[in-house]
Amino acid sequence: MNETYGIDFGTTNSVLARATATDVETIALDDGAPVEWATLGFDRVMPSVIGRADGAYTYGWKAKLQRTNRLEAVKRLFATDDRITVGDVDIEVELAASQFFAEMRHKAQQAGLVRPLDQAVVTIPANSRGKARYRTKVSAGLAGIEVLALINEPTAAAMAYAREIEEDQRILVYDFGGGTLDVTVLQSFEGTFIEQSSKGVQRLGGIDLDAALLDVLRPRIPDLDSWADYELGSFRNELERAKVRLSTAESVTTVLPRGGKSLTVTREELEQAIEPLVRRSLEPVAVCLKESPGKIDHLVMVGGTSKIPLVQRLVSAAVGVPVNSRVDPMTAIAEGAAIAAGILQGTITDLDFHVGTEHALGTIVHNDTSPKDGEFSVLIPRNTKYPARATDTYVPAHDFQESIQIRVVEGDPEKPISHEDNVELKDWEIDLPGQRLKADAAFTVTYTYTVNGTLEVLVKDVATGVELMSGEVGFGAGEDRRRLADLHARMVPPEGEPAVASQVGGWALSETSQAAVRKARERLIPFVIDIDRQELEQRVDALLAATADTEDALRDDLEREMRKHAYLL
Structure with missing residues (x-):
């Protein structure tokens, strides 16, 4: 049997799925889910939590249920931090994430997969920056999993529903998970899914809704500020479960960590707490509908947060289409990723997909009329499907210039370079051959954005055709191959190779x-x-x-x- 695998590496929960030519299913990786969570639909997910206990790493449910020494939402740190603390250990972000991927790989082997989990399509939020995409690929690779492609989570969700979507229909996927929000409009054409518009919020998800609910309940918990860290951590788990239960109940009772007391929470309180955040989630919906006007035939909502009734009501009203209920919001993304892997490896032949860039990619240039900070010269526009390749020609700013600086920028060219939406990913200082007038010293810059999320940069001298620079935009540990090799040496290898x-x-x-x-x-x-x-x-x-x-x-x-x-x- 030819199996292909897809991994939904989520902020709060991760899922593995496998696909064959005719079927797709999720694989239960963690048998440690307590009954009270398993009955809420969490039996096939592995919490994206890493902990330390008795001098060893813990993962999944075991780590989530620890009272102390646990780290949640490591994926959120991909865009910023280089090092994190897990219990008493200070480690690189990539190493922490790769340890989690390695545990998924080990659990997959224990689950009796036909072939080892050494290749997979891995999902990422559509609004992820290049830094987070690159680190996802590196972390999976450190764990021995070759990333066949990084596929945007909304596209993966649509793939899970693919065979029910008729030709020439349009789908809006609203993906509201534990840490990020993505909205994408896709067009179905002869079995191929093509992204038409995508927008999102990098730091908006179930974690933030939990925090908002806690703030609303704070006046009813007078001794909250005196709780120990382990008490607050335990209560956060209880509050998260209460939030999930309120999707089907009008009120629930949760236990407080002190004195055997309990607290009743109502759906009305939850909705009061989270409504501002939910309405904020409608802003990317409006952008996508404006950028890609026309009838929406299907509204697919995925991610655990999208199961909340208030979220479904407001999004359905904004899109003007009822929510499609035939996909499992918790597992659809991984299932779609497994289908995408089947397409790439040739075992699924009746479907196809294309994914696009959420942000424009370019370089910073200085012309006579440029602002002091320079201006955004676009090579790969937003919403370009990839793999993508683009070349443009530039000249030095001055005659007889001896070197140039290539600065790779990602973001919105309509905004000033200094705007927070524009992020400089990498810069290179490059020597120019000879002493020439700037008109005679033209050079080309080529960006190649691969399907697995790597941006490659090539600079050539126009007059001579000489390659001036060739490099890959790497981040963190990925900027140094020897450092990566050192991280890999510190990995615990998966058993049963x-x-x-x-x-x-x-x-x-x-x-x-x-x-x-x-x-x-x-x-x-x-x-x-x-x-x-x-x-x-x-x-x-x-x-x-x-x-x-x-x-x-x-x-x-x-x-x-x-x-x-x-x-x-």
């Missing part, structure tokens, strides 16, 4: 095998630690000595070993 064949012989290798050897030698072997280098070199040597009968198997062995280091590929 498949055995590797060791047959040798003599044979003229195919181009595919030669490419695998080159990739291993150029991109991996110089950067990994000794024990991993030896493993790779052994597999390269075995492939170079293959026979006609063993080449395919030995190439598979090498590629499998290479996928353990997908963070470098």
